[in-house]
Amino acid sequence: MGINLGDVFPDFTANTTKGSISFHSFLGDSWGILFSHPADFTPVCTTELGRVNQLLAEFEKRNVKPIALSCDPVDKHSDWIKDIQAYSAQSGDWGYPIIADEQRELAVRFGMLDPDEKDKAGMPLTARCVFIIGPDKKLKLSLLYPASTGRNFDEIIRVIDSLQLTAYKKVATPVNWQQGGECMVLPSVKPEDAKTLFPEHYTKELPSGKGYMRFTPQP
Ligand code: BEZ
Numbered sequence: 001m002g003i004n005l006g007d008v009f010p011d012f013t014a015n016t017t018k019g020s021i022s023f024h025s026f027l028g029d030s031w032g033i034l035f036s037h038p039a040d041f042t043p044v045c046t047t048e049l050g051r052v053n054q055l056l057a058e059f060e061k062r063n064v065k066p067i068a069l070s071c072d073p074v075d076k077h078s079d080w081i082k083d084i085q086a087y088s089a090q091s092g093d094w095g096y097p098i099i100a101d102e103q104r105e106l107a108v109r110f111g112m113l114d115p116d117e118k119d120k121a122g123m124p125l126t127a128r129c130v131f132i133i134g135p136d137k138k139l140k141l142s143l144l145y146p147a148s149t150g151r152n153f154d155e156i157i158r159v160i161d162s163l164q165l166t167a168y169k170k171v172a173t174p175v176n177w178q179q180g181g182e183c184m185v186l187p188s189v190k191p192e193d194a195k196t197l198f199p200e201h202y203t204k205e206l207p208s209g210k211g212y213m214r215f216t217p218q219p
Pocket residue numbers: 038039042043044045046117125147148
């Protein structure tokens with residue numbers, strides 16, 4: 001099943017390391033990031049899940065709830081968490097749930113499988129999929145990396161900042177934008193509205209004369 005940007009992300013129930021969850025209730029009014037990884041006790045995944053746990057305060061600041069998924073059972077996830085914490089020099093309560101998709105139902109339903117990576121039984125593993133879901137439960141962004149390429153969760157925080165600027169402040173973010181950098185007025189904002197919404201904005205003139213390059217300090 002393909003999920004397109006703007007679609008309501010399907011609700012589902014699942015067993016997780018924090019008990020059974022119903023996805024939409026778990027999200028509540030928050031943003032969510034659902035990310036899959038190939039398997040427990042694998043090296044790249046261990047680095048990724050540790051990094052997400054280190055970034056929990058950053059996710060919380062942005063009202064984003066992380067939730068991971070792999071096709072291993074809950075007890076294996078729980079054992080693995082000890083390794084992840086030791087590797088990433090963390091201790092105490094584990095901060096976010098890991099879904100146990102043992103039957104690969106969600107992985108198949110959400111197109112997360114990587115046909116090139118198989119487990120010992122020859123079953124395809126989940127790839128490194130990321131879904132970012134807004135408080136309206138709609139899909140705002142999706143990424144799909146192969147199993148062998150670890151994701152950059154600092155970049156994912158940057159992307160969330162961009163998504164939230166668009167959602168709440170009507171700006172887009174240009175190439176290589178970083179927090180605090182100059183933004184761009186959304187093309188859908190009419191010139192007369194841009195004047196009041198973004199009093200400091202300016203238009204970069206180009207040969208076409210179309211006036212579409214409208215920059216503003218980050219609102
Ligand atoms: C890993 O997490 O290290 C990994 C898993 C499957 C294929 C390649 C790398």
